[in-house]
Amino acid sequence: MQKVFDDVHALDKRCVDKFGLSEELLMEHAAASMMQYIRGKFSNNEKILIVCGAGNNGADGIALARLLYSQYDVSILVPYHVKSAMAKLQYKRANLLGVNIIDTLSVLSLEHGPDVIVDCLFGSGLNRDLDDESQRLLTRLNSRCGHKIACDIPSGINKQGQVTTVGFCADITITMGALKTQLYSDVAKDYTGNIIVSDLGVHRSIYETATNTFLLDSADIKLPLRIKQNSHKGSFGHLSVIVGNKTGAGIIAAEAAFAFGAGLVTVITEQEVNVPYHIMQTSILPENCTAVAIGMGLGHDRKAQVKQILNRDIAKVVDADLFHNDVILTVLNSENVVLTPHPKEFCSLLKRTKLAEITVVELQNNRFKYVRLFAVNYPQTVLLLKGANSLITYNNIIYINPLGSNALSKGGTGDVLTGLIAALLAQGYSAVNATITASLAHCMSATNYPKNNYSLTPMDVIEGVKVL
Template sequence: MQKVFDNVNALDKRCYDEFGLSEDLLMEHAATSMLQYIQSKFLNNEQILIICGSGNNGADGIALARLLHSQYAVSIFMPYHVKSVMAKLQYKRAKLLGVHVIDELSELLPGNAPDVIVDCLFGSGLNRALDDESQRLITRLNALHGHKVACDIPSGLNMQGQVTSVGFCANVTITMGALKTSLYSDIAKDLTGHIMVSDLGVHRNIYETTTNTYLLDPFDMQLPLRTKQNSHKGTFGHLSVIVGNKAGAGIIAAEAAFAFGAGLVTVITDKAVNIPLHIMQQYTLPEKCTALAIGMGLGKFKQSEVKRMLCLDIPKVIDADLFHDDIILTVLNDEGVVLTPHPKEFCSLLRLSKLADITVEELQNNRLKYLRLFAETYPKVVLLLKGANSLITYNRIVYINTLGNNALSKGGAGDVLTGLIASLLTQGHSAIDATITASLAHGMSAKNYTKNNYSLTPMDIIEGVKVL
């Protein structure tokens, strides 16, 4: 996993104060990283357009233009006057070298369209809503067909990961120094493209300090591969899945759990349900139940019966309908509990716990803010907030999983995730390890799916998990 920071101003200052690195030197490394990326992708003499703002993000772009000059047909477009000290210095250097500066985008002839468009307008310096001129400019840049590179942060995306009007849609974002949380909001996923980190004169191991936020990657996934030969089905736990009014949700979770290594899986229901032969059914919890999955498709329920199950001293995954009832408050200070709400359910949970009364829109614009608020109040439970990027928190640490994709926007996908987490819990994994691994496996299965992305089914996700 990689460290992620809300901003890197303190890290830059540390480079100046402790390592004797100048602002100019850091900027040269930023520009060089973009140069190296372009050189790795494009031949000499390609048309490159760099759009530069008035501050230091623009200065990075002007420095890049100087480095590209003569090897490529590079043009700078500066819609605003340069203002920062570094922008003025870099502009002076570029002009002395003879770098081409255009006054209007209309100077780019139809037959001379840029092969590469580099966005150096605002970066992490955006702290206001875009004016009309900037909105029109970004919209026009998005309409160009060249390969799009964002410097640090796509313009239009602010440091809270919000887009107030329009954002630059990049194929790749080269962010400076370290990863930033703003790059991992749900809306940012349609803007950033592939995210790379540029070193700024020292290796990231030196540049970065401590953080409470981490980006997960596939190497953090610990599949429940079996190594012990002297074993039996009970060795790998007995999971109980509560099946409610919408029986399909619980059955999908049960299937996922069995495929992910649970030794025994029993669905608990008093109704006749159509289940696979390898899944068992009972009316009451088995005596040797080692984990519980409850909530998905539950519908109306007897509060006393659910409360009795929630009070059992076994690991639990809680999903869906239970986030709309104050019975959920009984487990918020318990270890070994995993909560898996989608945004609307998390808003309900925040209201029930009296932490916030907000709309889904407000949550989606501030996902990390409200996740951290919950984590600060209830650090013992594991919470996975579903979304374009899944956010996981435990013990006030936040983990970001970006591996999921739009193929998972299907009914039943969340039930598979619940089953995967529950399966690992019943096999003895800790709540946080189970959630991280299951979430990554869930995302990797969708990522590896080779058919049309609209066709993914819950059973496809389960099949994909089997071959990770």
Template structure:
């Protein structure tokens, strides 16, 4: 697990004040880290074009040019005259050793974007936009210094300074950042970083269910009741996924329980041994509120997904102690509207995913939320996690039902709602990563069939 930050300027400031490291020293480490990365990937003599802006991001680029010259064939393009003190200082140092400047985006092996970093505001003017378009069209290996400029530069790798920035994990930015690597700034990351409520999940954080105890029976691993409605297939996928992920028993529950696999049980009412409930997937609108209340008149841990996220009864669900909500963007704006927290478009949500998740969690601190997306957000109270390991392979009907089953299974096996949710989310993305077929071909059944290989 790694920490994520809204901004790192306060962390830089700690370095100046607490560790006696100047801005100059930090910047030399930033440039050195980038130089090391390039040296590890490209042999001496490779051509490197560094495009610099006028602030300290540009200054990082100018320092990098000095460190790579003359072993590499380095050229520098100043989009604007160096303006910050550090940019002027770095330019003076570079001028002292002499280096070729160029004024167009030339063909090269490595292209470095050091136009703007965290100081970017507003929009680029048409001239800079067209330079970035040209850079994007280059065949070179593309490196973003700190962050891709204005999230318009498509990087193969982003070499980010000091610590991970939350903004890099906004869904819309996933296309731009490429592989992300943190560069240390003169002190180890543990020293540079301070507390943060936001964390990035690593695949290694996955804590699978285990069967280490010997004297057990099916009841020891819980009983998930999956309430099904109009579209029975969704409930079946959820149930199969839950059974495969370790729940001792799984039942589909409701009026429509015909044609279900033999391994899944069925009943009209909640079984007496129920230890967790999954509700919402494929529910349709065939249940009255009274019917639904009969499934909710208990305090079992519960995962709510899909159709129920549009229903007024959600208000009742949100009062429970152990509840997980797993909306995608469209469902989350419905949740926000039903809760009278915000009436917004999907576009507004996607631009401000972190803000609306924080708003929801502040109002409902007992609820665990998983907001689906290219980068999944999992949150409860003041703890926030991003799972960035999902891929477009999962963009298919039924993937979400499998996820609900994984969460439901862990709830039934008595994981806490937060642990159930982030472990299920990690298992879900791992299933997709482990799939060896073509990206476009992954089906929910493929996901379920791979659970046993985790």
């Protein structure tokens, strides 16, 4: 689990004020980190193009060119006049050294373009739409072959993590000092490539301060491995899954829960459905169940039964249709409740709670903003907002799961996630720990899928969870 920050300018300033580092020293470390990556991956004399903006992100790139000069065939593209004091200083140094400085792409050979393209145009401070010239430049850079590296933030991604026109499509982003939330918007996932963090003059643990946002990774998963030998099926919980009009959703969730360690799984249905022999079914919620999954394919009937179930003092996962029903308000800020909306459902929830009335587009452009808004008002409710990078919040802390895969963009995979979370709740996990582990398992299963990503089915995800 790694710390993530909305803005690192205060962290840079702290290094200068508290540790006596200078802006120039921070910049030299930024350049050196990119140099080390390039030296570790590419042999001498490879052609490297570094595209530098007018400010300090561009200055990082110019300093990088100086460090690579003579070992590699380096060119600096400076499409705008350098403006910041550090950019002017680094430009002067590179010029004195004899680094090849160009102001247009046209002078480079199209037949043998650069082996490496480094984007140092705008960085993390972008707060405006790109002008036409910058859009054309990024489009041309994206069209060229070569390994693409973004310095700090791929150009075109603004402070909110939005790409309003065009963005640099990096194979890797080397971000400076600490991780930034703008790297983990859903749209940013198609631009960042792999993300690594560079130290800036002090170890990262010293550079970073307190935060309420964290990045999850596979090491954070806590699988429900069975250690105690003296046990029976009742030792691992009894989950009830409410099956609605679209029966398949509930059955998928039940299958996922059974595969993820729940000792007993019962589907609650008013009419008999076809389920595997190991899944029980009844029309009444069993008294001994330890968790409930409700909402998947439910429809809008059975309001009395739904309200009765939600009023039970029992761990719950609430999904799908219930976000379009005011009954959802009865469980907010309750202990051991997990909400798992996709963006449209979350917009409905925000409207019903009177927190905001927004479109899905507005939400997707500001996912962190609205998740934080919900978290402040309902800190005891665990929320998982689905997406390319799922966001989990509890007690005003946000956890980012970046392991999502486009293979999961299939009907029924969300029902698998509900079943996984519910299985862990039934086994006694806290709501937040159940959500974190289930979300990671869900994504890791999809990532490990050995066939074409378009062919993944919900049952494939369930099978993958079994071998984590």
